[in-house]
Amino acid sequence: KQDTYGLAAPLSTKRGYASWYFSNFLWAAGGDFITETGRGTYKPSMTSKESTEAMRWFRALGCERKVVQPGAVTMDTPPTNETFEAGRAGMFVVGPYLMPRFDKSLGKERYEVVPMPKGPKDATVLAEGGSVYLMAGSENRAGQDAFAGYAISAEGQKLGMEGADGSTVQLPVNKTVDVTEVRPDPRWKTYADVYRSSGRYAPSIPNWTPVRQTTAETVNALMADCSLDLGEKLRELDTKLAGILQEQGIAG
Structure with a gap:
């Protein structure tokens, strides 16, 4: 049946989910929210060529190709999890913490864990701990x-x-611990390999939360209203990011 969307995506502004999720695609395309200009100083980067192209491509998934689940812009992770579990979306970019849940709700035999495909630059994915x-x-x-x-x-x-x-x-921070020895399930090794080869943390700045929240609001707006001017919204975003960086004393 033609009843399955391609990608389950939590694109709510709540707790910055839209930015949190989009970061995987932004970084893999060579874009960035902010770019380091010196030791501890940053500048806004959402109007760069790479960031703009990443946002345009991601937006097209919802606005043109219609492969993101309906209502994604109002969803945080719980309803997105349910969308995937109900079979309304075929792919979900997510960490290993959901495997125990999906093993119970779906069954191990009904889904598989694979690395994200390589983007225009590389296969960078969001790492958290x-x-x-x-x-x-x-x-x-x-x-x-x-x-x-x-x-x-x-x-x-x-x-x-x-x-x-x-x-x-989830994954050991101690490099002497081999995840495969503690968890022989090969899916955990997939996550560990991706983390080591492609994981990236958000920049270590005084307060990342306002950056994440502000970018989430723009990503959400662009996905919710396909008539908005992409370039204009990203320019407005960079202006807001510049203000945040200035407030934190790290503008450069």
């Missing part, structure tokens, strides 16, 4: 440090990966 938080003002700083050290040790990482339905560790 969990954190160990140390409480300010603790009277037992040594204990906190010891816990953090254990959490990233080989033993701690292996223990964190052993959950059956979910785990505190």
Whole structure:
């Protein structure tokens, strides 16, 4: 039946989802939200040739080719997960944390894990990670440090990966831990290989949240209204990004 869309995409502005998801395609095309101009200074980059072409291509998936699920611009991840599970979309770019859920809801035999195809530049994908938080003002700083050290040790990482339905560790940060030894499922190796070869984190700036939220609003608007002028909206976005960078003292 002709009832399946090509790509499940969470493109809501909530928590910057549209930007979070689009980053995979932006970076693989050689574009960027902001570009480093010096040590710790940045400039807006959404009007660059690469970024503009990436946005134009991604927008066409929804506006012209109609291969993104209807209602994507109002969806964060929960309804997007359900769209994929219901068979209304055939592909979903997502991290390994959903495998336990999909194994139950779909069954392992009904879906497969493959690396994202190479973009115009490379196969860069968004990488993220969990954190160990140390409480300010603790009277037992040594204990906190010891816990953090254990959490990233080989033993701690292996223990964190052993959950059956979910785990505190997805991919090990400790390079002495081989994911295939802890999880023989070959799908985890696919994720580990992609992370090592193609993973990219958002830039380490004082506060990434306003950059993500502001870019999400523009990506969302362009996907929601196909009549908007792409160049104009990206120029407006770069102006907003310039202001954010200036506020954080890292404009360059």
